[in-house]
Amino acid sequence: MERRNYNPMNDYLFKFVFGREERKRITLSFLNAVLGREGVDELQDITFIDRDIEPQFAEDKLSRLDLYGVASDGSRINIEVQLVNLQHMDKRTLYYWARMYQSIRRGDSYQKLDRAITINLLNFAMLPQQKPHTVYGLYDIQSGHRLTDDLEIHFIEIPKFQVKSIKELKRLERWMAYFSNKLSEEEMEELAMSETAIREAIQAEHVFMQDEIERWQYEQREKAVRDYISGLDASWQEGMERGMEQATVKNLQNLMRQMDLSPQQAMEALRIPPTERKKYQLLLDR
Template structure:
């Protein structure tokens, strides 16, 4: 099996957001966007760098990039379930969109911005694992502007067997969902027929982590495992009063375990302001 879990945001960022793996990122993006918009090259705006993570410059492990047609991308792997994720996604889309110009510059410089949100939990009501959103006139259904595009890929809704994989996106999602059962020396033929998916499996299987990187990865993995364990505990304890009670219980248990706010933020998906507000409730 692959030694690293690509759903852990740190591993995802290193695999897809490194300069030496740009061809993998390009192939992944091309599996998501329309056939008539396929890209050939890309410039990473925030390439993976452990020093940035160490210095606190990489608190959100998303991938920002611009393709050869000047289309901007913001790609994020989100493993911790969050309320109001649609608002969060729109907020980060707007940050990438608005960052393209400085105050006083012409709006015509603004380019199409595509947000790709990969979720390890169910959020949308739609049963399909991949949903794309654009801006349309509700009466005519004609597109108002092509400058906005947002994708949600919900991994838990993907349930195809290897023999059922038909598209490049199918193969990429199978890889992300089942890396734990893949080995570079025995890749299923349905995946190995795609050279870039095959390369991603091989890269992940042999990816070297320094001592510092290993510590970050294991902390992120532990945060994921603790978060899921706390959610199960909350469910077993019969919490019936909504998601806020789950969040309170998760934060309380992690505080009781002596975890700091940075760790709690990773484990819960909450920001530090939300954590502080919950801690105030706990102290009452």
């Protein structure tokens, strides 16, 4: 399967590439690019923790704590991949961030609280900003003073990323190009040559796709997302139809009341097709 025919943001594939001990180098490269860490400030290690947070709400069924770990500087880091917009993500992000931040035990000092960083990798546009990478912290509204760096939330909106010359891409942009899956085979090869960790990530993808069990999980996840989107479309269409019906019934009632028309006369005035008049008669009789 050619790379452009599969989804690098599928959470099973993502966790296989970025959540394995033997591929920490890939994860650290991505994290340092997102956090802007360079030189002596770069994260040198991360300890993965298998701690999927159970869904608290119905809409969280397609939302998981995809990758969670403690970095070499003590920061707790959560990378969450979102393929579809489940709405209210701002509040849900804060909710799960708060649970991650609660890292001390009873009797411990608040000083022992570790920095908590959330990275939301989105396959849709959500924020008003045009740039694909946005960082939120806790600041004074008037002066801009940052109260603490314990709170750091990143949104990476892949659809906002515009592909340009590979040679011009900065560190994080190279990773966004990798996730965007918009590159030609030649561009993808050039991207792999420009970043060792990305080349290793692509190699890990090939290993994943050749494993029948892993690929089955990938396909089941893709199917779940497609079914969810289809369900949303059907609900939206149904809602539109119900909304139009309610508006038509209201117009019929207004004509009947204001112009003293019979239901049939009102339907005639609104040019409702004869095949639909029985339905509207039943709605008027309710």
